[in-house]
Amino acid sequence: MAEARIRAATAADAPAIRALLQTAGLPVEDLTPSLWADFLLAEADGQVLAAGTVEPAEDGGLLRSVVVAPAARRSGLGRRLVAALEARARRRGQRSLYLLTMDAQDYFRRLGYAPQDRAAAPPAIRATAQFSGLCPASSHFLGKTLGPANVLILCTGNSARSILGEVLINQAGAASGAFRGYSAGSRPRGEVNPDALALLRELGYATDGLRSKPWDEFSAPGAPVMDYVFTVCDAAAGETCPYWPGTPLQAHWGLPDPAAVEGSDAQRRDAFLAAYEILQRRVARFAALPFAQLDEAALRRELQAIGRA
DSSP states (O other), X not given: OOOOEEEEOOGGGHHHHHHHHHHTTOOOTTOOHHHHTTOXXXXXXXXXXXXXXXEEETTEEEEEEEEEOGGGTTTTHHHHHHHHHHHHHXXXXXXXXXXXXXXXXXXXXXXXXXXXXXXXXXXXXXXXXXXXXXXXXXXXXXXXXXXXEEEEEEESSSSSHHHHHHHHHHHHHHHHSXXXXXXXXSSOOSSOOHHHHHHHHHTTOOOTTOOOOBGGGGSSTTSOOOSEEEEOSHHHHTSOOOOOTTOOEEEEOOOOOGGGOOSOXXXXXXXXXXXXXXXXXXXXXXXXXXXXXXXXXXXXHHHHHHHHO
């Protein structure tokens, strides 16, 4: 069987998802049109092998209707699907996810979900049909804090532009708690450009821990799951990226390479400052997006527009 691909469901997928849920004994009667339209599914060779969704509840959500076909169990597909659902929830500004289960509590505990006191559940979660009536009182209630959205900035060498982007994303994240920045390269130079480090120090940033590293470091098991991936050089944008767990949203934010500028110390500094200022404006526009009000298609358009600005 081919490798399963995770994607957003369409209206045409509803019968296959419904059949999968009913076979597993999971409720479908409370699934509203908006929830049916919001499923993620995993398919291979035209077969729907797994599906799930998140029912929004204020700044959190109820992870629900997560199902994996018997033939695809123990393949890691369920873990991949849950990671994709969590990533999408983070992009929407949801800070925590909860779930109810009769017999999968051990599985979800391995994914980081901890038992919760039902009496202390947020009011918006208690108001859902699953919590208030569909799932028996004997079901296990678990929850997980999602943390900030992870943003990966990519270029070829991971020595200049992507390093500046990583620092700026982390600055925005420090202010809002919404983001955590990383950077990598398709063919990393192995060291950060000295002019990039000099400018960052001049502007008051700490540079400890900044390093040039390969992008497949973030596709390895146990790596942080990325929610956004932005390329900042045309070469990296045209290359075949690794598989990113979590199906992050991707956009190209290309800009001239300041490391290609030759000349005096002042000329090189000006080139790096110009790149920094372009990225600073883009990151500020990104951080100001109304994430909770944008669906995936609208958010993707906004991200692409930022790269063209």
